[in-house]
Amino acid sequence: MREPAAPAYAAGSLADVLPSLALSLGVPGEDRGGGADLGLTPARRGVVVLVDGLGAHQLARRLGHAPWLRSHRERTRALPAGFPATTATSMGTFGTGLPPGGHGMLGYEVLVPETNRVFNELSWEDGPVPERWQPRRTWFQRAADDGLEVVRVGPGFFDGSGLTRAALRGGRFVAADLLAARVDAALRAVRSAPRALVYLYWGEVDKLGHVHGPETFEWTTELESVDRELARLAAGLPDDASLTVTADHGMIACPHDTRVDVRHEPGLLAGVRHLGGEPRGTQVYCEPGAAADVAAAWAERLGERAWVRSREQAVAAGWFGPVEPEHLARVGDVVVVSSGDLAVVDSGRMRQQLLDLVGMHGGLEPEELDVPLVHVPPRAG
Template identity: 55%
Template structure:
């Protein structure tokens, strides 16, 4: 399968492109060239895949009006929030920023930790030391602001991928819209708003569910209000971190209870559709062979070196390479592989899943409405 883009035509190019529209000198050559603006609001809707949006656009009249001008970008691999936030926030591919997935091994300790919750994780800035787009924007005088739930403020993932912005906590979507508009009026020229309820609905109820459609409709209303209320000279941009597919509960294999998949595997990371398999010394060839036979035509199996050669995560930085599995699996059919030893009961029972390199998971929208 063709490697995802990590340039102006991928998720990595969204923030640099918007920042360039605000300061063409400080961000010269970054991302794509957008019309200049005095200020910008960037909205990231967690889980709002481009193909899901188009299929369900009847529930989103405001966004449906803009479908013809909406572009599709590649989120990157794996198609999961922690990795995509690293790509979005730094403008770099995963091999460079090193946020390798949902569950990853810290090579310094050998322990698996969750890059989304960051519980017992390493120092975020040491883990991801590259400058973020917000840090660069702050140095350029753009006064970046971030709008999200209060628990994001100071969290590990925020500090790793999105540090550098003034944080304004707001819980409900209407409150976040109000906070974003207020931030632009306070002189913040680059304002970022995050919304996660579409992703939650998809995980719990599935992407074709009435609950998912309802959350899309709520979000669409808020986008219309944000568009109507944005001050003169302010652009509005929409994107997402990944899409989603439904994986039936009876289409999942538990690695913990399947000896031929478990043998030789020291740790299991990633998630059920994008696995990082960290193998025992000397077991690489056997583990790779067994997993290739298991996956067959239902996905892709790479060694770490093959993953880098394929370009799926960009070039692997030696400082981050050990975070990616010795064997990496991407599942393309409606099935998944779980490990009940490390995955929580809640995660094991979620219907909607993502992580793999399928168009429904990989493709995300890019809608840019220029300043008026």
């Protein structure tokens, strides 16, 4: 079975989008570490839009439905989001400018080693103090410290949430529900100061991809709506403002009849303390001394449908990027990454709403890992 390619973090990834944009806006970046400069055009003001679930490969195949994005295809490149390719991790990567192993937000569900329990990094229900779990400064904080007007636009429930506090803190938050209202808010914000960094989040592409599958009629119709609002946003920007569009992950359609449900596979649960991660990037936390046997059982059952690696092997392979020592225990003792369209679920603990989903992500396939980066320079310097 082929070895999965680790994300090419050093060559430019989602971790480099916000630092590169901040640098283009004049924010000092000497202490940013080993990240890549994406060479974004200098500007006085900038808007960055993150479209949740808009994978680079899905977008490329549906550009016929997105005339504004199609008109900028020469300015578009694909970047790896990072592993696991999931929203909670990618938001940490985007906000801090660090690969997952650097910021430590390592999955949809992750073990808190100090308390021996798994929590959901997306909902943050009963989670640790966000600023302690992820203490690195974000690029929104850096930009605000440098005097930029920093505004984040999204749904109201994001304001003060655990994930926002951990990954995206800095500046002020503006709540808006409809995409058109968020575009209006972004335009007001970017016009409000001579130097500004405005962030806009939109999640409906991801939601429809999960429910119906990526590139379905419903998904494509939403892409058309997003494209129209991006065109309106671009047309309304001040002449000295740039526009950058990216995403947090792609998606793969995973048929229900080919999934593996661990609740009906007692051999997969022997020696297992907790399951974390997501259906395409399962992190298995084992009882003391059981990791080797657990890895062998999962490898035998899944065969060539998944890559089963020990924590040490996954870290050495560079899947998470360089992993800080304090984050190692958050990684599963065994890391199981689905190949093809496999999803590993657990009907014993997952809500039916999650079990019903079609679109999945979290692994290392290009379809879920690669995200677009579209950068439109300012009309004037």
